[in-house]
Amino acid sequence: MSDECLFCGIVNGSVPATKVAENETTLAFMDIHPGTDGHLLVVPKRHSRDLLEISAEDLTAVTLSAQRVARAVVDVLGADGVNLLNCCGADAWQTVFHFHLHVVPRYVDTSKDSLVLPWRPGIRGDADEITRIGAILGAALR
Template identity: 35%
Template sequence: MLYDDQNIFARIIRNELPAIKVYEDDQVVAFMDIMPQAEGHTLVIPKTPAVTLLDLAPEAAAYTIQIVQKIAQAMEKALDIKGVVLMQLSGAAAGQTVPHVHFHLIPTSVHELGKHALHMGDQEKIKVLAEKIKAAL
């Protein structure tokens, strides 16, 4: 599949759309999911244009997963949680809704997960959670 540089995540990377960011460097950005499955649901995306995990260069994948781990550790500390569900959906058939590779970090047990993108989250509450995660980094 051809990469669409107008997808929502590409536009967030270019700062054309707002996001509640918790981390950013020259290769990766992490931000709060605005339609969370659980409080603190965070997305980690490489800045490299890639539709799915299979399209992502191995070096970018390796670096991104290191940041995924770093964000997950901060989430556990900041939100006082005991587990994080890591989810990566590659392709529409797998449930991927944005055509830019991304990793979901969801602070909850698998038995408590809500359906993704079902309801818009409370943006003020999401901002407070983001600040806690950033402080733990």
């Protein structure tokens, strides 16, 4: 744990939070800046800065906990869908540097959900550029 990390403080109980679910490796709690009704965060109890640093075991545990929470927001809150979101790095909107997954319930009812996508799905990208970048990444991952 980091003494300077907000989410480590929530995990150890020194920072107040509305805790929703907990197991030996993860904690789910309500986001105090919710994008929609029922917006939660799921964190590993062990501190990891971001997606690039988290262990495979903790990443698996957080993902499985997020899936459990996602089922609850659909079944209990009546969400019409769910977004899982991770922001890795300040330029990718990460503001708390302790790995976390946002579990964002989505609703057709805009009084519960005012989020909009930051990009426009369905707009095709440049096929040559997609192929070029795919080849670079594919070679790096082989």
